[in-house]
Amino acid sequence: MTREIQVTFDCADPRALSLFWNDVLGYELPPPPPGFGSWDEFSESLPPELRNSASAAQDPAGHGPRVFFQRVPEGKSAKNRVHLDVRAAPGLQGDERMAALEAECDRLVALGATRAERHEPSPPMGAGHIVMQDPEGNEFCLD
Structure with missing residues (x-):
């Protein structure tokens, strides 16, 4: 079920x-x-x-x-133990993928997000992603 x-x-x-x-x-x-x-x-x-x-x-x-x-009355005090991965570039690889992630990052920063760090592609395990924070500091990734 x-x-x-x-x-x-x-x-x-x-x-x-x-x-x-x-x-x-x-x-x-x-x-x-x-x-x-x-x-x-x-x-x-x-x-x-x-x-x-x-x-x-x-x-x-x-x-x-x-x-x-x-x-809730208390503020955020530590890194999230669970976070959302926003699939902004499914199926894309390399420079094309990172360009799509950067474009989405720019859009979200304009909405109030904060860019934290960019992780370059590192085959075979990582296709590259951008770590961000929402307006209240909750971490999420553009994947």
Whole structure:
């Protein structure tokens, strides 16, 4: 039996981080709860302390995992033990692959990501990748 998964991020600003990851992955916010025309309208109905306590990103085609963002009081304090690999250059190799990764890196930096380091191709084990951080410092790789 297979199971669906949801990837959950602890963060300080769930709405902003979900919008960032929606742009990265080509995902979208799920529809607002029934009876509300928008997430902003729903948020305004909540007590102030509950506003922006959670958000999500979902694959519009329904294939990829849902990504959930929950507000926590503590900040990030160490390197992630698990991270996402964003497949930005599947099937590409060598200079063509690294050029595609660099182009995606530039796009994500413009959205608020930080470039950490580039790893050159090292056959036979590594095709090359770029390590990045999202706006809250969570590491991920462009692969």
